Amino acid sequence: MRLVLQRVSSASVSIDGRITGQIGAGLLILVGIEGDDAKEDAAWLAQKAAQMRVFGDAEGRMNLCVKDIDGDLLVVSQFTLHASTKKGNRPSFIRAARPDHAIPLYEQFLAMLEAETGKTVARGTFGADMKVALINDGPVTICIDSRARE
Secondary structure (H helix, E strand, O other): OEEEEEEEEEEEEEEOOEEEEEEOOEEEEEEEOEOOOOHHHHHHHHHHHHHOOOEEOOOOOEEEOOOOOOOEEEEEEOHHHHOEOOOOOOOEOOOEOOHHHHHHHHHHHHHHHHHHHOOOOEEOOOOOOEEEEEEEEEEEEEEEEHHHOO
């Protein structure tokens, strides 16, 4: 499982011109799920995302997590995070999980993130054609892969 965390001043996701999720200051999290990913990957990433210290303290150092600042969270599924670009110029998405595996894991990740942060998580709709708007604060963008935890 892969996450791209972006510290944002605000973010939203729209489907067919209608906003389905919107946040103020906090984290926009893009989630990519592979076929081999499991509940343990989702749990590790939910904890990691909730505790990632990317927000400034009184001295301006990145010492605070999203919980510390009572920040918002917006999660958007994005299978393209597992694109393979080794051959040619057209990406392959063969490593991305099929919906029957990915959707339950995505839902588990959302529930685990809510449990870790004590906040309702705004979200996109799995598999929909979404438009994501954001104001990246910093910019701060962090990539986390559950395969790299060991």
